[in-house]
Amino acid sequence: xxxxxxxxxxxxxxxxxxxxxxxxxxxxxxxxxxxxxxxxxxxxxxxxxxxxxxxxxxxxxxxxxxxxxxxxxxxxxxxxxxxxxxxxxxxxxxxxxxxxxxxxxxxxxxxxxxxxxxxxxxxxxxxxxxxxxxxxxxxxxxxxxxxxxxxxxxxxxxxxxxxxxxxxxxxxxxxxxxxxxxxxxxxxxxxxxxxxxxxxxxxxxxxxxxxxxxxxxxxxxxxxxxxxxxxxxxxxxxxxxxxxxxxxxxxxxxxxxxxxxxxxxxxxxxxxxxxxxxxxxxxxxxxxxxxxxxxxxxxxxxxxxxxxxxxxxxxxxxxxxxxxxxxxxxxxxxxxxxxxxxxxxxxxxxxxxxxxxxxxxxxxxxxxxxxxxxxxxxxxxxxxxxxxxxxxxxxxxxxxxxxxxxxxxxxxxxxxxxxxxxxxxxxxxxxxxxxxxxxxxxxxxxxxxxxxxxxxxxxxxxxxxxxxxxxxxxxxxxxxxxxxxxxxxxxxxxxxxxxxxxxxxxxxxxxxxxxxxxxxxxxxxxxxxxxxxxxxxxxxxxxxxxxxxxxxxxxxxxxxxxxxxxxxxxxxxxxxxxxxx
Numbered sequence: 001x002x003x004x005x006x007x008x009x010x011x012x013x014x015x016x017x018x019x020x021x022x023x024x025x026x027x028x029x030x031x032x033x034x035x036x037x038x039x040x041x042x043x044x045x046x047x048x049x050x051x052x053x054x055x056x057x058x059x060x061x062x063x064x065x066x067x068x069x070x071x072x073x074x075x076x077x078x079x080x081x082x083x084x085x086x087x088x089x090x091x092x093x094x095x096x097x098x099x100x101x102x103x104x105x106x107x108x109x110x111x112x113x114x115x116x117x118x119x120x121x122x123x124x125x126x127x128x129x130x131x132x133x134x135x136x137x138x139x140x141x142x143x144x145x146x147x148x149x150x151x152x153x154x155x156x157x158x159x160x161x162x163x164x165x166x167x168x169x170x171x172x173x174x175x176x177x178x179x180x181x182x183x184x185x186x187x188x189x190x191x192x193x194x195x196x197x198x199x200x201x202x203x204x205x206x207x208x209x210x211x212x213x214x215x216x217x218x219x220x221x222x223x224x225x226x227x228x229x230x231x232x233x234x235x236x237x238x239x240x241x242x243x244x245x246x247x248x249x250x251x252x253x254x255x256x257x258x259x260x261x262x263x264x265x266x267x268x269x270x271x272x273x274x275x276x277x278x279x280x281x282x283x284x285x286x287x288x289x290x291x292x293x294x295x296x297x298x299x300x301x302x303x304x305x306x307x308x309x310x311x312x313x314x315x316x317x318x319x320x321x322x323x324x325x326x327x328x329x330x331x332x333x334x335x336x337x338x339x340x341x342x343x344x345x346x347x348x349x350x351x352x353x354x355x356x357x358x359x360x361x362x363x364x365x366x367x368x369x370x371x372x373x374x375x376x377x378x379x380x381x382x383x384x385x386x387x388x389x390x391x392x393x394x395x396x397x398x399x400x401x402x403x404x405x406x407x408x409x410x411x412x413x414x415x416x417x418x419x420x421x422x423x424x425x426x427x428x429x430x431x432x433x434x435x436x437x438x439x440x441x442x443x444x445x446x447x448x449x450x451x452x453x454x455x456x457x458x459x460x461x462x463x464x465x466x467x468x469x470x471x472x473x474x475x476x477x478x479x480x481x482x483x484x485x486x487x488x489x490x491x492x493x494x495x496x497x498x499x500x501x502x503x504x505x506x507x508x509x510x511x512x513x514x515x516x517x518x519x520x521x522x523x524x525x526x527x528x529x530x531x532x533x534x535x536x537x538x539x540x541x542x543x544x545x546x547x548x549x550x551x552x553x554x555x556x557x558x559x560x561x562x563x564x565x566x567x568x569x570x571x572x573x574x575x576x577x578x579x580x581x
Contacts (some may be wrong), residue, residue, distance in 0.1 A: 037188045040081035041151055043112060043171050044068055048191050049256045051168055054183040055279025056261030057294055057305050061287040064181035065172035074116045074167045076158040081110045086147035089126055089140045093540050097162020100155055111172035116159025134533045182281040185346050192254040196227045196351045197343040199249040205310055206240035207328050208364035212398060221353050229353035236358045241331045244310035246295055251345045263346040265307045273322035275309050282319050289317040291426035292397040300424040312398040314376045331359050371401035386436035387418045395429040413484040414441035421480030433483050434474035444487045447569045450520050451475040454482040462520045464567060491570040492517040494562055504579040509549050513562055516543040520567035527562045529553060553580050
């Protein structure tokens, strides 16, 4: 059930606008459902301290769970939060790394990610499939009942695998068949939190007659006393009479100084919610709308993350219990007003700031866009001098001026530089960029060519080659920018780390091999002992392959052979003789 509030702002009787940015645990404001509050036990048997909260603002997505600290180390026991069965096991070098998915009788699912290793039964099941497929990376879906678990069973030990930035357990609860992560804090986990959120800056976005942002004002905020903030500047701030609001801040819990996300954000007028964000549940297919929810240009250009309470025309995030007029507040009469903001976290701790402003109507006309306009609800494309770019309809969140330029090749490039749009314009679907063969210096092997995007720091990064044919080299990009083509002719590097050729192993149990690539990146690898495939695990963060001795390694001389390929097909092979007593 969703409540919507309608306000006749043009007929305001009071000269004060109350805008509350609420981050609060409140069943009266929808979003939360009547879940069984004590159904799950803690997934760890150590005190719970969070390094990340649900709905936190991450790169290109909302955080889908909570990150639980594991005392800065790996190897903590991970427990099944409730009875159920293992319905999925994923082993990847990216993302969640090693992860377990458990389906429970009430239809909910729990996820345990970045694991170091599984328990003996699950580990044996996974290794059978890895060996049969001759692949470290696998995604498995055991039949219901194949791997049953009881609440409190040890299912794994914690680790730092995949895209993890340090040892911790990523824990999720999902509903809707696993498609919608929901906030685990709704299940009464024992987390101490008596600290108020911290606020740093307010932003006022001035809205023109076409309904898009025409100007903005950033207002610093200073702490006055506990939980009470005030403007960090003196004097009145003049703003346009149509505006929306954003705020920069974070929350943290007792015993942890991590800058965690905010639970609920709402604009409230005359004590009623006007436009809100609430981190109770966010579907995976809507998570990328974070790039329309945050102040994307501010994030890209200044590294600041604002909760922006303004909704562009293309926006489908079902995390707004209250919505009105896309978050745009219109005030008919000029004069003095006070903007009041409140911040509350999931546990009800509150911070408040009052901002005096002066409302003044500005003479904005049209949408202010000039140049080559790309419409958000249409497919858009450019083609010039054998270079093309296109973006599907609804690939933008709102209309933008998207200009392009073609310039001579850079040092090391074998095609012109193609600049399109600006990196601070967010896109929802990938941008297709293609260079026809006539625009590429073809004095190099075709398979070694790769498209590159300029990083803005003088360096180029590979974005691959989705179509590398005699006609064109085409790839997809997650952002606008400057593109060209380079050649990767350098093979990966393979180095033995903890052993020497013809070395005798007595007590060591693990073989470690360093594997890396200078540009396009490692694509695949293969390792054998005496010609038989072996399971070498790959940890990209450390550029390391490692093998734990098993019965594949027999007594006497053994030949270890490792091959690695990069994305452009360059290959390196190394062979060592290892003697085992």
